[in-house]
Amino acid sequence: xxxxxxxxxxxxxxxxxxxxxxxxxxxxxxxxxxxxxxxxxxxxxxxxxxxxxxxxxxxxxxxxxxxxxxxxxxxxxxxxxxxxxxxxxxxxxxxxxxxxxxxxxxxxxxxxxxxxxxxxxxxxxxxxxxxxxxxxxxxxxxxxxxxxxxxxxxxxxxxxxxxxxxxxxxxxxxxxxxxxxxxxxxxxxxxxxxxxxxxxxxxxxxxxxxxxxxxxxxxxxxxxxxxxxxxxxxxxxxxxxxxxxxxxxxxxxxxxxxxxxxxxxxxxxxxxxxxxxxx
Amino acid sequence: xxxxxxxxxxxxxxxxxxxxxxxxxxxxxxxxxxxxxxxxxxxxxxxxxxxxxxxxxxxxxxxxxxxxxxxxxxxxxxxxxxxxxxxxxxxxxxxxxxxxxxxxxxxxxxxxxxxxxxxxxxxxxxxxxxxxxxxxxxxxxxxxxxxxxxxxxxxxxxxxxxxxxxxxxxxxxxxxxxxxxxxxxxxxxxxxxxxxxxxxxxxxxxxxxxxxxxxxxxxxxxxxxxxxxxxxxxxxxxxxxxxxxxxxxxxxxxxxxxxxxxxxxxxxxxxxxxxxxxx
DNA sequence: TTATTGAGGTAATAATACTACATAAAATAC
DNA sequence: GTATTTTATGTAGTATTATTACCTCAATAA
Numbered sequence: 001x002x003x004x005x006x007x008x009x010x011x012x013x014x015x016x017x018x019x020x021x022x023x024x025x026x027x028x029x030x031x032x033x034x035x036x037x038x039x040x041x042x043x044x045x046x047x048x049x050x051x052x053x054x055x056x057x058x059x060x061x062x063x064x065x066x067x068x069x070x071x072x073x074x075x076x077x078x079x080x081x082x083x084x085x086x087x088x089x090x091x092x093x094x095x096x097x098x099x100x101x102x103x104x105x106x107x108x109x110x111x112x113x114x115x116x117x118x119x120x121x122x123x124x125x126x127x128x129x130x131x132x133x134x135x136x137x138x139x140x141x142x143x144x145x146x147x148x149x150x151x152x153x154x155x156x157x158x159x160x161x162x163x164x165x166x167x168x169x170x171x172x173x174x175x176x177x178x179x180x181x182x183x184x185x186x187x188x189x190x191x192x193x194x195x196x197x198x199x200x201x202x203x204x205x206x207x208x209x210x211x212x213x214x215x216x217x218x219x220x221x222x223x224x225x226x227x228x229x230x231x232x233x234x235x236x237x238x239x240x241x242x243x244x245x246x247x248x249x250x251x252x253x254x255x256x257x258x259x260x261x262x263x264x265x266x267x268x269x270x271x272x273x274x275x276x277x278x279x
Numbered sequence: 280x281x282x283x284x285x286x287x288x289x290x291x292x293x294x295x296x297x298x299x300x301x302x303x304x305x306x307x308x309x310x311x312x313x314x315x316x317x318x319x320x321x322x323x324x325x326x327x328x329x330x331x332x333x334x335x336x337x338x339x340x341x342x343x344x345x346x347x348x349x350x351x352x353x354x355x356x357x358x359x360x361x362x363x364x365x366x367x368x369x370x371x372x373x374x375x376x377x378x379x380x381x382x383x384x385x386x387x388x389x390x391x392x393x394x395x396x397x398x399x400x401x402x403x404x405x406x407x408x409x410x411x412x413x414x415x416x417x418x419x420x421x422x423x424x425x426x427x428x429x430x431x432x433x434x435x436x437x438x439x440x441x442x443x444x445x446x447x448x449x450x451x452x453x454x455x456x457x458x459x460x461x462x463x464x465x466x467x468x469x470x471x472x473x474x475x476x477x478x479x480x481x482x483x484x485x486x487x488x489x490x491x492x493x494x495x496x497x498x499x500x501x502x503x504x505x506x507x508x509x510x511x512x513x514x515x516x517x518x519x520x521x522x523x524x525x526x527x528x529x530x531x532x533x534x535x536x537x538x539x540x541x542x543x544x545x546x547x548x549x550x551x552x553x554x555x556x557x558x
Numbered sequence: 559t560t561a562t563t564g565a566g567g568t569a570a571t572a573a574t575a576c577t578a579c580a581t582a583a584a585a586t587a588c
Numbered sequence: 589g590t591a592t593t594t595t596a597t598g599t600a601g602t603a604t605t606a607t608t609a610c611c612t613c614a615a616t617a618a
Contacts, residue, residue, distance in 0.1 A: 013564095013565065034606085036604090036605075046567095046605090047566075047567075047607080049606095050608095063311075066345075069345050069352070070348050070351070071352070087533060089392040089526075092526060092530050097384070097387040100518075120368070136425055138421075139421050143418045242521075243375065243518075251371050254371065292595090313573080313574060315575090323598085327598080330597085340575060
């Protein structure tokens with residue numbers, strides 16, 4: 001629709017072009033405007049606006065506005081854009097969510113599916129799984145614990161470096177560790193991983209390509225996110241990590257066969273029972 | 280919007296539910312209908328339709344139709360799709376991430392910016408802020424704590440119902456509480472909120488439209504997500520809640536002026552110092 | 559200059575959305 | 589169980605908005 005207006009603009013009559021210009025200048029505002037506000041902004045009469053709509057194959061102004069609105073909603077252009085101090089609440093939320101979406105699309109595109117399968121197999125073969133992360137990644141680790149413990153196997157998250165440390169020394173060759181860090185340069189976590197390796201646990205890193213943590217791990221699920229624009233709060237890496245772990249958990253449930261699906265059903269029932277109120 | 284109608288349907292009045300049913304039965308047709316055709320199809324009066332729209336946070340029928348249209352349009356690009364047992368790793372990750380993206384786009388479209396501003400003002404005016412959530416929402420609460428404590432004001436998250444309970448009784452009229460729950464039917468949380476209200480704290484709910492929690496709160500930031508497809512793990516509400524809180528935190532930082540920006544700079548430096556390794 | 563055509567405005571009309579009020583139903587108190 | 593209050597929903601009227609019919613003015617051509 002927007003494209004149609006742009007391309008058709010020159011073949012319109014003079015005052016209809018004024019209407020086109022007003023709409024192209026602020027499409028988002030236009031969908032909320034009435035015909036008279038558009039007419040006055042374009043300095044033309046209301047019938048002219050209607051004639052403009054008819055020229056674009058719409059039966060009336062209503063239909064035009066509807067089509068325009070749908071056009072605006074579906075144009076999937078999401079890109080990172082820095083927030084600035086004089087953004088309105090609306091601009092802010094658009095920027096942040098577009099950035100988050102762009103980051104998820106990036107994860108989707110760079111995802112290595114073979115690695116994904118390997119990790120799922122590792123999980124299905126192990127006895128227990130532990131998630132280590134600090135700060136923001138600690139939240140991700142806890143979220144992962146919630147996802148995985150429902151699959152029936154022991155799943156624990158630690159966000160305190162000292163406890164991670166201690167926990168790692170209790171692992172064995174049938175343990176699986178997920179080490180989560182956006183930068184992959186958390187010294188404490190690297191140390192914990194080396195201890196876990198000493199005890200022959202398998203290590204899966206969820207981190208940036210080429211980082212020390214990626215090098216230390218047996219398998220790495222890369223989650224690279226440009227955080228330049230994240231001065232205020234690092235949402236992008238957070239969401240990306242959560243998404244990756246979600247894919248793993250769902251993949252494990254699906255691939256694990258009836259046994260896991262059954263456990264899952266039982267866990268869900270229990271949850272539903274406790275949270276008739278809130279799941 | 281569609282999700283909002285679905286999730287909010289049961290908390291609507293009887294005749295408004297008829298309207299909801301008519302619209303859910305034929306959303307595409309509804310966006311082209313006038314208020315009276317919908318009223319007659321639902322066998323209710325026109326004002327009832329308007330009241331229905333208002334119940335969904337729209338200022339009138341026009342806005343409702345517009346939002347619905349945008350919702351329907353954006354449904355096309357990324358859409359919720361249930362995972363199935365014989366999906367490959369690739370299909371799985373596509374489905375999950377597309378679902379997550381759809382959910383974020385949904386948040387973006389349904390976001391009420393005036394409310395957003397109100398909540399930011401509340402935060403800027405308060406002395407301390409606490410985040411309450413259990414289970415999955417507990418993770419969100421902790422993530423929020425990490426975001427907000429960097430702004431310089433006391434910020435604490437509790438995910439244990441009993442501790443929330445105790446904490447709420449220590450609040451005062453200069454306290455701000457964020458109550459987080461996907462369904463808004465967590466009985467423990469509702470109780471905690473009532474205690475917090477007794478102590479005159481301000482309550483902001485991050486929950487579903489028309490839920491008990493939304494009713495109990497002073498202000499509600501609605502996050503409606505269809506979780507039907509989330510048998511395996513509820514990632515969508517998680518991401519949506521995190522995104523909303525991120526927007527709030529960034530909004531507060533931006534709107535709080537130099538004072539907050541300075542505090543943030545100091546906090547970031549400290550974080551960078553500790554996490555040269557990992558932020 | 560004077561018809562002829564079409565662009566574009568004015569004013570009236572139709573339609574649509576919305577408001578204020580009244581009544582009926584339900585919930586609560588006595 | 590009745591009275592009182594509250595809540596839900598419809599009726600009727602009003603305001604807004606879109607649309608139509610018609611008229612004027614300007615441009616072109618005979």
